[in-house]
Amino acid sequence: MKRLLVLSLSLIGLLLNSCKEEPAKDYRDPNLSIDERVEALLPLLSLEEKVAQMRIFHANIGVESDENGNLKLSEKVIEKLKLGIAGIKNPGEHMSPVEAAKFNNKLQMYIIENNRHGIPALFVTESYNGVDAEGSTKFGRPITSAASFNPELVYKVWDIVGREARLRGMHMCHSPEADIVRDPRFGRMSEAFGEDTYLTTQMVTNAIKGVQGDYDGLGNGTHIGAVAKHFAGYGQVLGGTNFAAIEISPRTLIDEIYPPFEAAVKEAKTLGIMASHGDLNGIASHGNPELLNGVLRNQWGFKGYVVSDANDIGRLYYFMKVAESPEAAALMGLSAGVDIDLYAEDAYSYLPALVKKNPEIEKLIDMSVKRVLRTKFILGLFDNPYVDENLAKTSIRSDASLKLAQESDLESIILLKNSNNILPIGKNRSKKIALIGPLLSETTQTDFEAVDGSNSYYADFGFKLTDENKSIPKLIEDNSAGVEKLVNIAKQSDIVILFLGGDEFTSKEAFFNGALGDRATIDPVGQQDELLKKVKALGKPVIVVLKHRRTLSINEIAENADALLDAWDLSELGDNSLAKIIFGEVSPSGKLPVTVPRSIGQLPFHYSMKEINHKKGYLFLEDGPLYPFGFGLSYGSFIYTNLELSNEEITPNSEITVSVDVSNTGKIKAKEVVQMYLKDEIGSVTRPDKELKSFKKIELNPGETKTITFTITPKMLEFTGLKMEKILEAGDYKVMVGTSSKEGLTKEFKLKM
Incomplete structure (x- = not known):
């Protein structure tokens, strides 16, 4: 009897031990994975604290420094920071790099010490001529650098941008633009990389890789995260006027507008995406779940956060007129997949009250907060929230950075x-x-x-x-x-x-x-x-x-x-x-x-x-452009000869090698951009006249000849067909290799299925 009692007590002990919960994971433990740290932190936050992680405000509402370099915060800012914050735009932008580094360290320390869980904030900048802040290296605008046709050079420029921004204590950049710009009436034309899908894709992916330090620079504190914008079609506003409606055919959207954004996500691993001011097929981008969740997240696998353009969630109600009330606008933005509300004092401030009416909404909030927290962990802000102020003295606007700025000029x-x-x-x-x-x-x-x-x-x-x-x-x-x-x-x-x-x-x-x-x-x-x-x-x-x-x-x-x-x-x-x-x-x-x-x-x-x-021109106007895309002269003189194809047929499982000889018959060493265009001669839907598919920038001495090779892949021939699916279509194609979109040597080939 006694033996049975002992056995029973042993069994009870085993059962009790098996029911004990594992020790709670600590989000501050750097040995945990990022996902584990996010999951450990999220349940600790109140609803109001969660919503605070979904909002960014601008430093101009009261984030300043007094004459002694101490923080000077407005009552509004102090109140906001009690709950923590997703981020602050442009803190220290008018200070020297060293002053900004010191200031942002103090600001970050205040934020960490004044919210319950010590959650750091994202400090956000922009970059149109380098870091948008005092004392940074001033580079040429994106469209200027696109004229270089040198993606490697663009990578180097944005690598400096990423480094200089991080040294100031910044963490994210609302740049670069992946928009296609084709209307010169539009005042923001120079912020993007031009009219062509392929060129923009090459430039924007290299810009993102550069500013993020090939992604590795994020966690080790040397670079910042990119926010590719404006998703999608922002540069196509009607009449070229900002905030106007956008009319893009679904086929054009998929084949021409999406690719730079898709590459930004899949290839460059951009940390953020900014939604567009505009609409697609009448659906406001900030309220478009098919765009932000369907395409961006489900199709492309985007794991980062989506931020609104300035005040655009509230504008779903009072400007776009697609929401019945400010509260409805907030719910529409949240449901569509917008994680962070930029600047607004209304919009996502309504979310706590909306959750009380419908608790299910908190699940959507949790998803957004996870993406924001994940970004902060990726950037290493929980473990190393501060910057070395001494590095800003010597590493920003250095001789090497200025030399690179000039190199970019000279090639552009x-x-x-x-x-x-x-x-x-x-x-x-x-x-x-x-x-x-x-x-x-x-x-x-x-x-x-x-x-x-x-x-x-x-x-x-x-x-x-x-x-x-x-x-x-x-x-x-x-x-x-x-x-x-x-x-x-x-x-x-x-x-x-x-x-x-x-x-x-x-x-x-x-x-x-x-x-x-x-x-x-x-x-x-x-x-x-x-x-x-x-x-x-x-x-x-x-x-x-x-x-x-x-x-x-x-x-x-x-x-x-x-x-x-x-x-x-x-x-x-x-x-x-x-x-x-x-x-x-x-x-x-x-x-x-x-x-x-x-x-x-x-x-x-x-x-x-x-x-x-x-087909038709205009009365009293000479046909064609004044200058074509891809055009540019040189002090050298380039001659193209011997265009050859390795095969006159391509299949879905093969490739064609294209070769051409380029000679400099001039008297000076010079660089030339060799451009390859493809044309679908007959398609089941109307096709572009030609499309840039590759280019190489080379340098030739006087009298020198180089053989340049390109590869035509089946992927280059894909387009959206009658059933709105990507297809390859058998038939006749033409390749042109030359000095611009108007001048080059041509050969024909066939796609066999």
Whole structure:
């Protein structure tokens, strides 16, 4: 009996031990996996704390530093931070890198110490000319770097962007843009990488890999996370006006608009995606579960977070008019898959009250919070939330970074015209040069003198294009006095270099608060054409440097300039780079990332439009573009010969090797972008006239020939067919290899199924 009792007690003990719960996992334990740490932290949060992890506010509502460098927070900010926060936009943006590093360390410490679970915040920046903050290296704009046709160079630039941002104490970047931009009326054109799907895909994936340090740089604290934007179709706004509706056919959306975003997710592993201001087929992107959950997450496997564009969840109600109330707008955004609400004081602030009415909503909140927390763990913020302030002194805007900025400039400047080989200008000369025009900068003369070793210059900008109001700039209607001043300067010179185009006031973002930045015409503003004609009438050589942030219809400039350099928007060393090109230290090698139309009336107008779009032109206007996509001259002279295919047939399981000989018959070492285009001769749906599918940038010495090879893969021939599914279609195809989308050697081949 006693033995049975002992056995019974033993069994009870075993049962009790088996029922004991395992020790709770501690989210602060770095030995746990990221998913385990997220799962351990989430149940500890109250509903209000969860929602706080779904909101970002801007530092301008009260995140400052006093005269002694101490934190100075508004009551509103103090109240917000009691619950923690997903992130803060642009803290320390107007401080030097060292001051910003110190400030952001203090701000992060305050946030960690003043929420229950010590959850760090994401500090978020943007990047259009490098890190959008004081003291950072100023690079050329994305569309400028796209003109380099050098993805490896773009990777290096964004690697510096990622490093410089992290050294300031930043963690995420609402960049780069994966949008396709084809309408030069749109003020934000220069923020993206151009009109072509393939070029944009190469550039945006390399930008993301660079800024994220090939993903490895996130956890070790050297780089920041990217937020690819604006998903999807944002650059296609009707009329080119910000916030307008978007009309894209489903087939165009899949074949042309999606690919850069898909590559950003699958290949570059972007940490974030920003939803688009616009709509697709009438469905607002911020309220589109098929887009954000169906395509982005289910089809592509995106694991990061989706952030709203500024205030766009609330706008589902008061602007887009697709939600019945502010609360309904919040629920619509949450259900669609938007994880973070950017800036709004309403929107996701309604979520706790909505959960009380419908507890099931908290499951959606939990999914979003997990994505945000996962991002913070990936970035290592729970273990190493602070930055080394001393590194910011020596590692931001270093000599190596500035050298890279100039290298990018030199490969991005496009030579559009060079009559009688007026360029390059020799340095050993006695001639006086006039540097004039409204796009002249304060340092242009000193930059040219530094390169030329001469002070034989006259320099004056002459007149401004606008009153430079940041919200709604007004054109200065009468520039006649400035024009005459510049003409008189030109009379005293032997060579005239005219700086024309547009600036940050004539092409910019049209904000929701009434600011304008889009244009109804794309002609150069002011009396720039008149200035050029008057200078040209003097009979002196005229070189035009075109600076701009949108494609301009430059018919008068193209006709009257003896030489034309397209510079877009260069780095802080831009004028020095231009001088190196003009004086022949470097041959220009940039190519147009967009088509240059003759008139705004030709829009929409991109090289890869359907073949049927080219059937008819317009009365009283020469057919075709002024300059085609991919065009750009050189000081070298390139000849293409011996285009060969390894096979005249391809199957779904084979490939074709394309080879071509490229020779530099000129007298100077130069770089050339060899471009390969494919054309589907007959399709079951109307097909593009041609599509860029590969390119290589090469450098050749005078007299040198290189054999360049490309590979045609079945993937390159896929398109969305009649049943809205990706297909391969047997038939005839054409390959063109050449120097632009208009000029090259061609061969035909067949796809056999």
